[in-house]
Amino acid sequence: MKTLYKNADILCRTDAGYTVIKNGFLGVDGKFINWLSDKKPVEAYDRTVDVTGKLLMPGLYNCHTHAAMVLLRGVGSGLPLQEWLFDKVMPIEDKLFENEIRAGSELAVMEMISCGTVSFSDMYFFPEATAEVVSASGMKANLNRPVQAFDPNEKPTENRRVKEALALYNKYNGFADGRILIDFCVHAEYTCNEDVTRYLSDFVRERNGNLHIHLSETRREHEECKKKYGKTPAKWFSDLGAFDAGAFAAHCVTVEPEDISLLKEKNVSIVHNPTSNMKLGSGFAPLKDFMDAGINVALGTDGAASNNNLNLFEEMHLTSVLHNGFHLDPVSLNAESVLDMATVNGAKLQRRENCGSLKVGNHADFIVIDLHKPHLTPCLDVPALLVYSAQGSDVCLTVCDGRELYKDGVFLTIDAERVYADVRRITEQLYS
Amino acid sequence: MKTLYKNADILCRTDAGYTVIKNGFLGVDGKFINWLSDKKPVEAYDRTVDVTGKLLMPGLYNCHTHAAMVLLRGVGSGLPLQEWLFDKVMPIEDKLFENEIRAGSELAVMEMISCGTVSFSDMYFFPEATAEVVSASGMKANLNRPVQAFDPNEKPTENRRVKEALALYNKYNGFADGRILIDFCVHAEYTCNEDVTRYLSDFVRERNGNLHIHLSETRREHEECKKKYGKTPAKWFSDLGAFDAGAFAAHCVTVEPEDISLLKEKNVSIVHNPTSNMKLGSGFAPLKDFMDAGINVALGTDGAASNNNLNLFEEMHLTSVLHNGFHLDPVSLNAESVLDMATVNGAKLQRRENCGSLKVGNHADFIVIDLHKPHLTPCLDVPALLVYSAQGSDVCLTVCDGRELYKDGVFLTIDAERVYADVRRITEQLYS
Secondary structure (H helix, E strand, O other), X not given: OEEEXXXXXXXXXXXXXEEEEEEEEEEEXXXXXXXEEOOOOOOOOXXXXXXXXXXXXXXXXXXXXXXXXHHHOOOOOOOXXXXXXHHHHHHHHOOOOHHHHHHHHHHHHHHHHHOOEEEEXXXXXXXXXXXXXXXXXXXXXXXXXXXXXXXXXOOHHHOHHHHXXXXXXXXXXXXXXXXXXXXXXXXXXXXXXXXXXXXXXXXXXXXXXXXXXXXXXXXXXXXXXXXXXXXXXXXXXXXXXXXXXXXXXXXXXXXXXXXXXXXXXXXXXXXXXXXXXXXXXXXXXXXXXXXXXXXXXXXXXXOHHHOOOOOHHHHHHHHHHHHHHHHOOOOOOOHHHHHHHHOHHHHHHOOOOOOOOOOOOOXXXXXEEEOOOHHXXXXXXXXXXXXXXXXXXXXXXXXXXXXXXXXOOEEOOOOHHHHHHHHHHHHHHHOO | OEEEXXXXXXXXXEOOEEEEEEEEEEEEEOOEEEXXXXXXXXOXXXXXXXXXXXEEEEOEXXXXXXXXXXXXXXXOOOOOHHHHHHHHHHHHHOXXXXXXXXXXXXXXXXXXXXXXXXXXXXXXXXXXXXXXXXXXXXXXXXXXOOEOEOOOOOOHHHOHHHHHHHHHHHHHOOOOOOOEEEXXXXXXXXXEOHXXXXXXXXXXXXXOXXXXXXXXXXXXXXXXXXXXXXXXXHHHHHHOOOOOOEEEEXXXXXXXXXXXXXXXXXXXXXXXXXXXXXXXXXXOOOHHHHHHOOOOEEEOOOOHHXXXXXXXXXXXXXXXXXXXXXXXXXXXXXXXXXXXXXXXXXXXXXXXXXXXXXXXXXXXXXXXXXXXXXXXXXXXXXXXXXXXXXXXXXEEEEEEOOEEEEXXXXXXXXXXXXXXXXXXXXXXXXXX
């Protein structure tokens, strides 16, 4: 199947920054872009889609979430952190099994697709259920089975989660024609003992895998680690070999300058989650320092229990204004950098080649923005418009590996009404 | 004309907080609500609108903006403040006359109506043009002619803007059946001399008017005022009599504890503009201190040149998460307080009686939110859902003084295509 998208303004990324091809043509052959130009291709296409007056741009990457937590959206709002987590979130999580995770993942995938996200990095229970949902939906995801080992004496070979993580990798890595990649996950320094962390890190290194962790999200966990081990969480992970293959760390709100140097040296990507960090009162991640150090920074929503959305346009927007305010500097961050975080940097973190930007030979992962809206008028500066003004709801088409997943409010790969009904039934049970 | 909205979940505000009437009925007779109950009225209505599965809530107040600056949306993005303002914004503003302001105001009104705003407080040139646009659109606005007097020796009676401000008041206060109120405006301490400020303040007091000012937006203006006058901008205004009638102050980012006490004592409302304060690098307004002092706090977008939207849902969202992050406290602000800021507090600031909440006898100023969206599922906590998850684009109906202005993406009182064409033509000229 070959499709030609015509008359689009196409957002392209060059070494010099972002440019827009006006009234351009983007051709798709199977999973890949095979034409991108202001000229019409000579070659025939099976199907032509007119996108006059709209903007075609790369699809977005949500690099840290707990997708099925959409089932906990708004739970315990207004409670202090410990009460929220222990009295509200965890008792509900104890009731989540495969069916619940499947329905939650479907709802999350719907939300993400409708807001222009083509791929996400998840960290949650029953990842097999999420893998099947992602496979059917047509989008992409890096999944894992989070490993925890609270007992300091628990042996890696006795840890049920380690076994499940290995089984997940063996069964699902490269699944759905490569759309699903299996990462590994040590949940956090404060939830996993050293032996298990070292064992899993060895396994990751032997397979050249990718490790997803929570790192220095709060001042408390950071300081307690220093008290307990005499080193920061970043140093702790590094000393256990966790950064010797691919690795990416969510949050990094309270990391220290030496941690930033270490993360750069070890080529660890950082996922910035501004809404979650603000909402939970964790604080401001030193994003400028990450960028100055040359670290690959991507964006994440975190779970919907602490965001409360899975909307990368919101994260781009918040990132773009927040750090100006924090540094009292109106040019602390530019729109192009924030677009990079949500696209190419995310693809790099997920280790997806030929993804994250639009060019011939790359995967056909793109979204179309309807510019015919009051808040997108006038269109004087496309990157600024996308980062400061655009909303997730401006996405009118989401395409992943050449397949149209969402168009003009309609989900093309998911029975939305069935999902709403499932979620309604499940949440009635969860909160009864 | 009497209309009954049936089967709505209706967000009501009581002294104990917000409650939701499930499957309720809201009756409108002319400009006013004449029924609000979970029971069907006995009385006959001319027209019934079924809003099953949707949420009916008060319309929003945008209490500080420069509406027609939508024509400058995205201009000079990424430039330092002084270059942005003097090299980009001001040269364009010099080219704005009545026709430009009319088109810009129309576009701004479209954006606001479509995002659920029913009333705004504006501060910009050619307010007569904005008044005519607002009148025709069916929404509400508090307008003014901003007064500036850079020359320290300029006499009030010689100031053209003072004359225009008085003429505007005489012609338009109470215009459009009371939907338009005329306020007064001293642009800021650093742009107006003492004589003119005192003169206008006297005029406001004599008429029991309402004064709209910029106050301590940046550290620089605040400190320079102290150097120049030996007092803070708040004290400067107060000593000139500016706070002796109604008054509301935008920003207040760098006010001091004594200023906050003074603003409370003088019953001055504060308009918090979080996106603008962040984007321009002005910093964090001490919102918690305003609230602790018992000051009436409303929300504003500021102009689209520094936001870059006129979307109160974005401001609610940013307010709700920002101050938690700033104070490292996840319960620094609750959703109900933020809803208050965007509704009742705004109506109070604008001195509109029987507005800002839904009850029998109040003005029929309300919006309807379509809850049948992935990001609004599940609906466990309505205030949290509205503040943390809802988007401006979830508004499917905007009603002001009983008149439907916007429904399912269609503008009912504005020829949207004509406005887009006007704005296109004008911006081509402005930026040629």
